[in-house]
Amino acid sequence: MKTPNLFSFYQKVEEQKNMNKQMNVTNQTIKTIELFAGVGGFRIGLEKVKRNNSEFKVVWSNQWEPSTKTQHASDIYCARFGFENHCNEDIATVDVSDIPDHDLLVGGFPCQDYSVASTLKNSHGLVGKKGVLWWEIYRIIRDKKGNAPKYLLLENVDRLLKSPASQRGRDFAIILSSLNELGYAVEWRVINASDYGMPQRRRRIFIFATKQNTKSYNILKENNSLEILNHTGIFAKTFPINEIVENDLIINKLSNDLVDITNNFNKETPKKNAFLDTGYMINGIYYTVKCNANYNGKTSVLRDFLEDEKNIPKEFYIDSEELKKWEYQKGAKSIERINKITGHKYLYTEGSMGFPDCLEKPSRTIITGEGGASPSRFKHVVKVNGKYRRLTPLELERLNMFPDNHTVGVSDSKRAFLMGNALVVGIVEKLGHTLLSEIN
Ligand SMILES: C[S@@+](CC[C@H](N)C(=O)[O-])C[C@H]1O[C@@H](n2cnc3c(N)ncnc32)[C@H](O)[C@@H]1O
CATH class of the missing domain: 3.90.120 (DNA Methylase; Chain A, domain 2)
Known part of the structure; x- marks a missing residue:
């Protein structure tokens, strides 16, 4: 196949960026960092969203592929978006002080074993396994302290809700509990892109975390669970579902001790799912329910x-x-x-x-x-x-x-690999619209 030159693409991007700089007119910029950026699926989705002169702007990105010397994804990322503010290093080696302050952190991180063990050497009294990338997200928001992002938007395989098989949901419980400890409320939804008219049957979990005192946090604090899950939560607003009823709702309290979750979460009923398709967590209490898409719009094949x-x-x-x-x-x-x-x-x-x-x-x-x-x-x-x-x-x-x-x-096969790792951009774009309307 005839392939256009990578350099000429890069030149075009630079020209466009200079034009944008000259016409800089935005009122509000949502400073965004993109972690595990791959070839930039989150960025493409978010940068399509403009509302009342407000927009998302990626102020820093990180992508490093551990299994190969050549950094294909990072190279493509730079060719499309420029080298400025892009970091092609193992995120575990990046100093948090080198990451600019931001409002929104986005990323598709791998599904791994998130269990923790207590250790006296660690000042926080516990440690996640090395190389487990969830702890890198955690480290950034923890060490940013008062400047931690107001919002996180994360993507993962839907299996995350069920792993590990011996203690279903333990890993997700660890994520929820650690975000709770850092002052966030969390919403999640398993979304199959094709259920909302998009071209691929791809089921992924999207996780939205929002810090205390934001409008989206207050919605979770002030509304009742059925209102949130049916109407007022970010996922309910963006991706409507068939009305859920109180009887189907599971409500549980999470331990705030991550070692306790590691050792004991769902030990009694390991085959039973603790977390269902959608839900939210605030103040350590989570509400979860099965759901079905309610969509009558255009479809694609x-x-x-x-x-x-x-x-x-x-x-x-x-x-x-x-x-x-x-x-x-x-x-x-x-x-x-x-x-x-x-x-x-x-x-x-x-x-x-x-x-x-x-x-x-x-x-x-x-x-x-x-x-x-x-x-x-x-x-x-x-x-x-x-x-x-x-x-x-x-x-x-x-x-x-x-x-x-x-x-x-x-x-060609690397291009296919990069698309296998990526996400359906339309989902991020729709969530971006809702988020921007909530922020403004
Ligand atoms: C699921 S993919 C995300 C793809 C991205 N959302 C996209 O649209 O292309 C996860 C990415 O994390 C990257 N990654 C894995 N380990 C990493 C590490 N230690 N530091 C930084 N990036 C890493 C992988 O190379 C991969 O591109």
């Missing part, structure tokens, strides 16, 4: 995001020989496997999945392994004009609602 066939490079097409391998991967199977540790033989089975992918539905979730020609169960395959083919990086960008060619400059 995979077909709407496909490129013109005449622009599809030939390597994306699948010939009849290869097609058999794809059909095998996508089909039902039962394979004998041996457990490497115990030597125990077992039957691994999986059902068949729709093949090729349906063009009249939103796409399935894009995963990091989406790129490359090797047949796989999880990659998308579409059939257009009688021919089977994989999706191009441009199409993957569209399914995440990124601008076309945002990731140009690295290999």
Whole structure:
């Protein structure tokens, strides 16, 4: 595929930024930092939002990929947004005093084990495991003290609500309790982007934390739980749900001792979910309930995001020989496997999945392994004009609602990887609108 030069993109961004500087007219700027920035999904969503001359401005960003020497995501980020105020270092090594004060902290952090152990060496009496990135977010807001951001907007896989399997919800309870300790109230919602008309079936948890004395904090303090979850909370306002009723609500108190949560949370009923699709926490009490989207707007389907066939490079097409391998991967199977540790033989089975992918539905979730020609169960395959083919990086960008060619400059499979890691921008944009209207 012909790829535009990364440098010329960068030049255009700089020109645009200079023009913006000359016409600087905003009344209120929500100073934002983007952590675990990847290729900037949060930034793209937030920067689309303008209201009464107010806007979000990313004043600092951080992105560092631990597994590779070449920093593809960070390189793309700089090419699109400029090098200024971008940091390509392990966040764990960044001094909090080097991070500018900000109003909003955003980021999609990995789902890891958030348990803590007490230690006498640590002045706070407890320590999270090294390399666990939640504790880096915690460290920034804790050490910013009086200048800690008023708001956090975070994204994670929905599994976060259920992990670890042996103590469902313990990790999320640790996040809630540590934010409570730092003076925040928290709302959360598992959102499937396609439930609100967006092009991809991608279920992710979004977490919004708001500091004492903000308008959004007071809404949680002053309204009753049904009002908050049905109408007045940030998620209820942005992503309407079918009315929930009191009987379905679970209300519980969280321990404020993180070691106690680590050791005891949900020990009695480890298979029972402590946290459901949506909820909020204030003053250490959490309210949670299952919910269903209530959306009657425009919908979109995979077909709407496909490129013109005449622009599809030939390597994306699948010939009849290869097609058999794809059909095998996508089909039902039962394979004998041996457990490497115990030597125990077992039957691994999986059902068949729709093949090729349906063009009249939103796409399935894009995963990091989406790129490359090797047949796989999880990659998308579409059939257009009688021919089977994989999706191009441009199409993957569209399914995440990124601008076309945002990731140009690295290999096609790296571009697919970056989109597998990213998020559906439209969700952030909608949340940004609500947040800005609440701040103003
Ligand atoms: C789930 S992705 C977020 C993607 C982003 N929201 C986007 O739109 O592209 C998490 C990112 O965190 C980065 N990361 C992992 N460990 C890191 C660390 N120690 N310091 C900084 N960034 C890290 C990864 O390279 C990855 O790009």
